[in-house]
Amino acid sequence: MNAAAADWSAYDRPELRSAIATGLPGGREEVLLVAEGMHCASCVGRLRKLLGPQVQDLRINLASRTLEFVHDPRRQALSALLAQIDAAGFEPQVLAQDAGRTRARHRRRAELVRIGVAVIGAMQVMMLAWPTYFEGGAIEADIAALMRWAQLLLATPVVFYAGWPFLAGGWRALRERVPTMDLPVALSLLIAWAASALRVVTGQGELYFDAATMFVMLLGLARYFEGLSRSRAGERMRLLAGRRPLTAVREQGGTTQTVPLATLQAGDLLRVAPGEALPADGELLDETAQLDESLLSGESQPVLHRRGDTVLAGSLNLAPATLRLRVREAGSGTRLAQITRLLQQAQDDRPRVQLLADRYAGHFVLAVMALALGGAWYWWPQDADKALGVALAVLVASCPCALSLAVPTVHAAASSLLARRGVLMARPRALARLTQVDTVLFDKTGTLTRPDLAVAQVLPLAEHDAGACRRLAAGLERGLTHPIARALTAGTSELPPAQDIRLQAGGVSGRIDGRHYWIGAPEQAAQAVALPAGPQAAQASWLLLCQDQRPLALFGLRAELRPEAPRLIALLRGQGLAMELLTGDAEAPARALAARAGIAALRSRQTPEQKLARLQELQSQGRVVMAVGDGINDAPFLAAADVAVAMPQGAALAQARADVVLVGDSLSGLATLRGVARQAQRRLRQNLAWALGYNLVVLPLALGGWLTPWLAALGMSLSSLLVVGNALRLDTGER
Template identity: 40%
Template sequence: MSTLSSTTSGAVPPDLAVLDDPVELRRYTRFDTGAGGQTLADSSLRITGMHCAACAGLVEDALRRVPGVIEATVSAAGERARVRWQPARTRASALVQAVRAAGYGALPDAAADAREARRIEQRRALWQLFVAAFCAMQVMMMATPSYVAHGNELEPDLRQLLNWGSWLMSLPVLVFSCGPFFQGAWRSLRARRIGMDVPVALGIAVTFVASSGATFDPQGLFGHEVYFDSMTMFVSFLLGGRLLETRARHRVAQTLEAALEGMPQTAWRVAEDGTVESVSVQRLLPGDRVRVPAGQAFAADGVLIEGRTTADESLLSGESLPVAKEPGSTVVAGSLNLGDPVLMRVERVGDDTRLEAIVALMRDALTQRPALARLADRWAGPFLWAVLVLAAGSAAVWSVIDPSRAVWVAVSVLIVTCPCALSLAVPSALLSAARALARHGVLLQRLDALETLTRIDRLYLDKTGTVTEDRLSLGEVRLLPDVGEGPAGDASAQRQAALLAQAAALAGWSGHPLSRALAAAAEPSGTVWSDLREVAGGGLCARDAEGREWRLGSLAHVRPAADGTSPAWAEDDALQDGPAVWLGREGRPLLHVRFDEVLRDGAAQTVAALQAEGLTLCLLSGDRAARARAMAQRLGLRQAIGDATPESKLAEVQAAQAAGHVVAMVGDGINDAPVLAQADISLAMGQGALVARAHADAVLVRGRLDDLLRARALARRTLRVVRQNLGWAAAYNAVCIPLAMAGWLPPWAAGLGMASSSLFVIGNSLRLAR
């Protein structure tokens, strides 16, 4: 039996068997019913390793030899394969195995439908532009003798013949290339609105009708002048501008797809008995343990529980340097495991992962209509009505002055005042800015946030997870006064060091954040523990080689049998302040270890820069007021509010807004969600809670506060570009409309001016993306 037939009969490698999972199959396969009622599948695959058309032929042959394959088409340029097959006779895994047997790679292509729609759209746009440009050149060639001839140098019958030729070459432009304008105008009119395409379509139709009348009846109502060259050139310019806009939108879509293609399709899930099975990532659940080989992307957000490695998180954060990962470190879906194989515990899957949330934020931001754009659109409507009135009025006036020019003046007014530049002025700038910020780790969920970001005068900062990192550093280590062993001085220091080593040795057996911080900060002793156990909410218990019980954790855990009396040191407020652990032996506390929070890189410098810009900054924290003030002092802040609850944070922001301040809030926790939603503009840290990111206007993906400075600087530049674009559109119309009404701007020049105006706006906006 051949390899392919045996594959079909059931001998499927484990990593390929996942492709037959119905959940996974629906991602890249469409089903329909063929002749005779049989079910047919249409699958899209990404092919790797192809270099030429001959490679594509080899892959096609390999696929067609699989029993049950009806049709296989492979594109070498697109590195894609489309296979139509019978599920009753074969499986998707057999298709991939056949490609591998031919010496190439194959992966499911879940974005095939969207990619095909974009390909069709761009192909149609290119053909429409080609037909318009090609015909425009032919029409211009036929129109040239009329422009250069003097007096009676061009015979009337020859002029008439050239006009007929121009009319004939204009027909494909009118019927095929002008389709988008006529369709857009019809949609606007059906909705009882006046859109941008209405004056464009009207100008094209009037030009063609009037030129046709002049061609077939030179002595009639429309005179003898024809403007087929102006019409075809105008259509070519406008289609060229729209093609650039279409390609820009497609690049954004490709960026989103590239982000999602970084996700693996399968994962190695470890069962309770230690066995490993390959499953679709769609079937992972929180709590699952997943083995991640070197070189593979993490399939979900989670925590490393075994092994050490480095991860490439550039897809999410923009940082090119690998990030070290050890047991207890968080890993994010889409990041690449660069080091050794590791074991992770899944915490968030599917749409809850940071990667999916980031892609959703980008998609939402790039499809919305910001307030500035809606303002421009509101002006565009009355402006279009004014254009129609001006065109009709100009035609009426010129019908008295020179009836032969009335139609052409009206057409010039319609063309030159097309509000493309006005409508592109705002969205082109905002989208370029959003793309630039995304490359630097700031994702906008609401494009309006850019304008608000320039107006803020008060900024509230959450403490934990926002200005501080989610790790702790070793702070003060205190030997308790009633230990009573050894003299002061060097002996006491040695005793403290020995107890700290004992604490580190015990902490190494726990995954608690404080235990991890202690184990990482101190060199553990070589104590061999027995009867080791961890008490939830308390800490660790263990016995040394001499049978003595040691405890590490809270004071109540370390000193469980207190008789109600408190030693003198128990009244020391410093021992009660901040995160800390206690070490004790046989129920007697011996050592107190306090931890300090670690400021984020650049946090203090960012605070200083924002205050230099005139902003009032305030730290909001649920910690004790003394700790909040201490942290504010470290940051250089003059205001801090401690013991803050979600309700008091919300009340503080509302009070500032009532006083007339434009308020921004930066936070990361679930308790920050209400105040993030209330603030005029809110920013969430990328590693924060999903509900916080959902309520934020922007996400700092890298978790760096200095990205806020970059966002403010780019927001100011964006508003300058928007004002430049709007100013240019206004100035262009102020100059060109009178020229067109005066009859000094022919239709071809009006079309060139209109297209140039739109290209200027787009080009000016693209400067922001650099």
Template identity: 40%
Template sequence: MAEADAQLLAPFTTWPDGPAGVAASQFQVAGMHCAACAGIIEAALLKLPGVQVASVNPASARLALRWWPSRVALADVLAALQSAGYRATPDVAAPARELRRQERRQALWRLFVAGFLMMQVMMFATPAYVAEAGELSSDLDRLLRWGCWVLTLPVMVFAAGPFFSGAWRQLRAGRLGMDVPVALGIAVTFVASTGALFDPAGPLGHEVYFDSLTMFVALLLLARWFELGARHRAADALEAVAGSLPMAAERLRDDGSSERVPPEALRVGDRIRVAAGEAFAADGCVLAGQGWVNEALLTGESAPVAKAVGDAVVAGSINLDGSLTVGVQRVGADTTAQGIVRLMQQAQSQRPMDSGVIDRVAAGFTAVVLLLALGAGIAWWWIEPGRAIAIAVAVLIVTCPCALTLAAPAAWLTASGALARRGLLLADLSALERLCTVDTVVFDKTGTLSEDRLQLRRHWAQGADADALLAVARSLAALSRHPHARALADGTPAGAWADVRELAGRGIEARDATGRLWRLGAPAWVSERPDLAARLAFGCGDCVLWLDLAEAPRADAADAVKALRAQGQRVRLLSGDQPAAVAHMAGALDITHWRAGATPASKLAAVRGWQADGERVLMVGDGINDAPVLAAADVRIVMGQGAMLARSTADALLVSDRLMALPQALALAKKTRRVLRQNLAWAAFYNAACVPLALAGWLPPLAAGIGMAASSLFVVLNAQRLNR
């Protein structure tokens, strides 16, 4: 097998018998509707000479294949599936997803064991709480206690395992994490209760706390289950983008033939053909064909986008219908999808500054807790030895810093996920805190407030009906794919023109039914006396229509500016374009503070001047020629998609191009800060209120366990409000 083939198979294939043996690959199958489809797929693949085993799971639509890549090519496997009426893509995320599945399954089993046995222990312990004096015989009471002890053993050995292993790792690393007091509290409670069971007259007293212990473990595992779910949802979102690229692309040769190659083999300038239902393997430009493309995975926009010749397409988006020929412009690390993956990985792996401070506070707090518990146990040993262990355990449990250490990560990660669903990807989580202080939003114009397309602003003619000429011009413009012509046509159907000819740099010309030659294009080409106020002209001889095309503001630009003002933000427009164009855009969006003809140096000076006056600036640009001013701003957001993703140092990337995400981000940042403060305040209040109660002996271990688990659950659920 060639080295290139091995590299292609590596992300989704394992080699049980070594590189020269059989390969075990995972695929995701599309087009399955019932269990019978599994048999069809398996039969089709088993006909191939190098396939040993083909197994399809109808529930998950995943194919497990054991085969010899040296005998049959990957392209042949995919082609066999397509011939059978199905599509398949290699499942590169299978190993990570399997690890998460195992982690989730094990966590659920631990929670089930702890919860189920907790109910049984509570059932056995209830008679001791409700029986009147003399109603429960000592033999029956002792038998019920032994039953509680037996049922608690699986909780200690299996369900509580993560706490003990986590505490051991933390102690070996010389750190005091939140697992240390939890594990110590569980162990001390179990040992003390076991001693009381075996020797009721001994130094550990006669009280047992197996019901409190099992409930404590169950509640804490429930809180961790919610935390695990939040982590896995973030990983699933990342995989959805990372796995959006196909594993093979159809590259067109110069002689008209084609070949299937991995995306890594594509180069800038290659031509690829993308059939209906396939994903684009690279960023590029449509060279032939037209159809609808779903870019929801990358931009968050669910509505399909029409694509025709000249339109840009991004890797990972799905061609919904028709066949498109695409000229490759960006490959590998420069593609939009890979840039998004890197940004998401960078954001999800970051630890915000506040989180690090909280972790250090929690470590010191844990040390104080251990000393408090030890001191309380020694003091109560002299006061009332039978209660010393219970009070020390209650102090350990009630002061566990779970809520404190979960407060910041739960809020930050939930907020970043909520912004990602709105199309705003955070590369730096600390930007959320800085967004709270912003009072000035500065926009670039071209590519930021304006779309890539143009729109007709006004038209005029001398000695002719301008509206009638405009209708004729639109019908001719429909025959051209030039951006100016497409903006003018605006969906108008093409007319009955003959001898149509398009000249590069000039425009398009054609003859009408009477044989007259009409031209649409550069004013100097259409007329001997061009109107300098026009960008485009249409005419025949002395009959000329002048057209002024302008940049179109984004669909939600006006709403975004209005929403920012409603939040108390100053909105400024800073552009290097001509004053007339900038004034038109500012007027259309009701922006009173604008500056035109700004160079990168003057933009930088302007932002620094506003900052010197005490303003906190959020700069929104396209990342192309705004690097200096973006670097100087307090918060930096880059618009659009492209190769700059791989090298952008912006705080966030607006992949959806929806400007309403900006006021939403500012509002969510302030809400995140409120939620974070609520979480920290709750953790502080909880400890301040419960520690004295535990030290005084008024808070039994059962109540302490409920309070500690409830506090952890509170901060996680409170952070989930940011998803709304």
């Protein structure tokens, strides 16, 4: 792209401002973009020279080829800056901005500044306090007094600036009367600083500035690394958000125009340049296209698509040429948007064990404060200094950080690991139930088989020819999303308009040209019809088209068994799981497919109500059932299952009731899912055991006066980091 050909004016449109820029005080905006063609330090220098005089807070990252800067759109349009960057030989790509991500990034920067203040202050305070660590380390009184005042001077910004998040959190806990782990932290900091400051003024008594500053430093570092681990676990959502295009190149009347994504409509023709992400779901118009779908499905290899295939927003065009597509879904209707919403839903999900841990953490905070007060009261008559040290050590060492982190870090790590393998945990709370599953119920069409059915044969039974019968059937099914409807309407044109369309058990009815038509399972028809015989016919699913209850034609539909299905069934059987196929299909094709998949138990011609009844029957026997389905008819079935798994092409209603969505469109994710669930439960139990065991050990030590406040701070921070590190072992543990 060159400056003459590029149209950057779309980025000045009001409808794009909230997506591409983060508002700052004074009307300024922060923008993040990729500069293609930035390869070396010389390139960085050129960009600094170009943009430095025009923008503020310019940050250039050579490794990621990103630019970040603040500018005032009232003084200079963003499109003018983009045009200058493009003219300099660096093709700019503006990245979507997420307000939450931006706030998190600024928060991490502020945390680093606070940690820096805490590290410098703590080191200086400890150097000044070192004589008190050793017996016989007395120094002259004037110098000792000076060093005590210096400790006060250095510790004050550490406690009240670097430690401000803990103090503010403690105040909120008091104000809202909800005990959180910030409360004992804030109390210990204030007690240590206030008691030490009073002793500096009076000139006598032991100081605790070293413990307070070290506590702020260690806890700040622990929380920062915990935040990084959470950030790492949520990396997929950030990558998906970054993959979201902001504009599209629309083709209209032989010309192209760059337009905001919000203006796209179904039927628009789009062009996607090499290396760019597809802006919408659509139909491929070129002969072939190679796409990178790794973020959407977990598939690491490029995927080859052919003319007429559905291609998804967020996929990268890997071909050396521009591809063309016709829009089917844009904006919130794309698969990318649906996956992002499910990821956000998963982040908000709070498993029962986490709710229990959070509840008991609050009770634990109150117990710790009571123990600290009791320890101080016990030691005060013997040694006031030791009483204060005991109180501080109990407050610091028993801070329930590790207990509060034990569950969410494991679920975040497990969800991230599964997402990279094409398995999206819509509700992480299902991880616990997955380890208890003993029965799996499979749907057939779109689940054990590939989602697309094909009409293998049309057998006219009356005066209409095969083509006319096909058009009548397609007219009845038009507008429906089931795989059968897609198969009957594929490749048809000039469909007759149908009225009074009704979905019924076993079929679809409607009126065309004043006549009543019905299509559905042959055994549901008013007149019996003999089905074709033979091995091939037995593997097809047959539908009957009737006009006013008179048979017109039989349609034979075929679906290919997913290639990974037999291996998955064998793996699940090896894990001791019972499996059953529940399908609305006829007995013969259902049994033929079940035999190829390796499933012995099956029930054919099942209505949604019958599927639900079978699931509830198994649950009444004490079975823990995982249901795997696709399509709107599976919604009640999935809603009642102990663990519900939906395929990616499934209807939105089915996916809304699913605990898990296999976005990779492969059943092999089920084996990965169970393995990670077992691993996650082990890590969770280990974390809870460690958090509780650690507190049972350190509490007696702190109450007995054997644990100094600074050692308590070190132990508490290491305990939190250990919990986080154990959760992240999911990435390298067994599969």
